[in-house]
Amino acid sequence: MASPVNVTVTGAAGQIGYALLFRIASGQLLGPDTPVNLKLLEIEPALKAAEGTALELTDCAFPLLHGIEITADLAEGFNGTNVALLVGARPRTKGMERADLLEANGGIFKPQGNAINDHAADDIKVLVVGNPANTNALIAQAAAPDVPKERFTAMTRLDQNRAYAQLANKLAVPVTAIKKLAIWGNHSPSMFPNLFHAEVNGQNAADAVDDMAWYENEYLPRVGKRGAEIIDARGASSAASAANAAIDHVYDWVNGTNGEWVSMAVPSDGSYGVPEGIISSFPVTTANGEYEIVQGLEINEFSQGKIDATVAELVGERDAVKDLGLV
Numbered sequence: 001m002a003s004p005v006n007v008t009v010t011g012a013a014g015q016i017g018y019a020l021l022f023r024i025a026s027g028q029l030l031g032p033d034t035p036v037n038l039k040l041l042e043i044e045p046a047l048k049a050a051e052g053t054a055l056e057l058t059d060c061a062f063p064l065l066h067g068i069e070i071t072a073d074l075a076e077g078f079n080g081t082n083v084a085l086l087v088g089a090r091p092r093t094k095g096m097e098r099a100d101l102l103e104a105n106g107g108i109f110k111p112q113g114n115a116i117n118d119h120a121a122d123d124i125k126v127l128v129v130g131n132p133a134n135t136n137a138l139i140a141q142a143a144a145p146d147v148p149k150e151r152f153t154a155m156t157r158l159d160q161n162r163a164y165a166q167l168a169n170k171l172a173v174p175v176t177a178i179k180k181l182a183i184w185g186n187h188s189p190s191m192f193p194n195l196f197h198a199e200v201n202g203q204n205a206a207d208a209v210d211d212m213a214w215y216e217n218e219y220l221p222r223v224g225k226r227g228a229e230i231i232d233a234r235g236a237s238s239a240a241s242a243a244n245a246a247i248d249h250v251y252d253w254v255n256g257t258n259g260e261w262v263s264m265a266v267p268s269d270g271s272y273g274v275p276e277g278i279i280s281s282f283p284v285t286t287a288n289g290e291y292e293i294v295q296g297l298e299i300n301e302f303s304q305g306k307i308d309a310t311v312a313e314l315v316g317e318r319d320a321v322k323d324l325g326l327v
């Protein structure tokens, strides 16, 4: 059996953490042959709750779980880390301006980026889940100059999974009938789920839907605002589905997609006119632990407008954190 992989989860005592840790320990993050050491990174006041979760993890007697560490110390939390799931973040509270939110998250993701830079393993892969995820990833990346930039990614897989489910429901097909349905841009209501390259049982998805009014006025807002719909219904934000998407993201990054497309927010290389360096969602394929942005797609006028809008939002966030000296 392979040697254990060190997986750090920040915000481990939160609700996504609770939905995520057991699945990682059972082998769903990296595969059934890869043992894991879990490193739970929390703030001091939440350490006791994280310890409680660790007791339960122990009680599952997972064969792949080789060790659990719990800490509030960044150097310890990222020491030798191969995969970091940055989940803990500062939520927006009432009366908080966007700049305040970005600054508060800068206070979390900058020191975490520094610690990843100084202590993580050479093959570190980072997934940022905590919102605003794309820009938090940019902050952490900027604070880790020795780590290759492409190792910092943010999560739009939940958006992709939502997009698959809503399209499958509309067309009364199983989700497995759908392929190449990717999210472009920011993890925010401005995101763009692109039906023009997607396929349903081999047919173009936009043609299969054949209803631009539904696409624009129902589908896009439904997928884009699904997070708010869940908060309204549950009284709490998506947790199990977010954890599920984090598992999907990392599993596919590590194990390869065999040519299938998945959505990842990754540093732009300038593809499709998305400014270089912005952490934006694209369709990607993965192989040998690396991803590649799908190239050569024709972007129609409708899609270009949507992509331009969500990318403009990301550029605005990047400029705001630049003004704060965070990137």
Ligand SMILES: NC(=O)C1=CN([C@@H]2O[C@H](COP(=O)(O)OP(=O)(O)OC[C@H]3O[C@@H](n4cnc5c(N)ncnc54)[C@H](O)[C@@H]3O)[C@@H](O)[C@H]2O)C=CC1
Pocket (backbone or CB within 6 Å): 010, 011, 012, 013, 014, 015, 016, 017, 041, 042, 043, 046, 087, 088, 089, 090, 091, 108, 128, 129, 130, 131, 132, 133, 155, 156, 158, 159, 187, 237, 238, 239, 242
């Ligand atoms: N990208 C995506 O698709 C999604 C992102 N999210 C985001 O994920 C984040 C976490 O969500 P929940 O687990 O529901 O929140 P939660 O509030 O239940 O848990 C957050 C945890 O992070 C911890 N934390 C705060 N600052 C920390 C720090 N500096 N270091 C380590 N831990 C820290 C808190 O103590 C808390 O235990 C939120 O920002 C949420 O908006 C949620 C759903 C989907």
Ligand SMILES: O=C([O-])CC(=O)C(=O)O
Pocket (backbone or CB within 6 Å): 131, 158, 226, 227, 228, 230, 237, 238
């Ligand atoms: O808004 C939130 O905190 C939750 C979120 O990102 C989502 O469910 O997509």
